[in-house]
Amino acid sequence: MEELLADVVGVLVVIVEACGAAVIIVGAVRAFLRFIWAGLRERSSSAFVPVRLTLGRFLALGLEFQLASDVLRTAVAPSFRDLAQLAAVAAIRTALNYFLGREIEEERRQVAAERDVRAQGVPATDPADRVRGRMV
Amino acid sequence: MTTLQEVTSTAATLIVAAGVVSGLVVVVVIRRPPLALGVLLDMLVAAGLLRLVGTPGWPVLATTAVILLLRRVVSAGFRAARHSWSDDGDGADGGAPAQGWPLSMARLVHPAWRR
8 A cells, every 4th residue: 555655656746846847947948038039139138037037937836846746755755864855955945936936026026117117108228228328 | 867857957958058048148238247147047046946856966956055045145246236336225226327437437436335
């Protein structure tokens, strides 16, 4: 019975981890293409903020899947050493999830502020461009 | 090493390469090294997360932890730099000087936090 449970959990762990990895890979590839697009087409640093925001969301979602797989793996971790490694991985993922959440919130505020400025009719300028005296 | 780990390891390597390319594009086109570093670190974090798939060894865990720590330190450094550049010290980018090179250089030498 225990072996059957271990087998089932093992399969579930692989499936959930694969889902998390797929989310992270898709997010990274999408972000890479949009980084290149923003760099070559829009040529403004403000164009990169939404891209980083989206990448952060993908990473946070992928992390949720990976944390779920960690929780599943605790059901079948056989030795103290395995448990210690699992705890380290879970700690890293939890810390990153926390910091990513804060950064996403921060960047979302930044995007909202820029949208407000545009809505008030002020031309959107990039801070670095303003320093150089150039309008976007 | 399982198939999933092989796939994620290869993907992690490709994502690191993509991060380097993205950072170079930002440096060359936008000419803002801090932004390029942020982009590169974002992609490195994605690669580090992919390397954590499966049952990673302690070196991989340590590397990922160092990348995350580095990311936090660099972000804090950039925020502090923004504070020093802004007039009112609120950290908003809008406080950046609109004038030309001499005032920018003066603020670089004497940032707001030293006044």
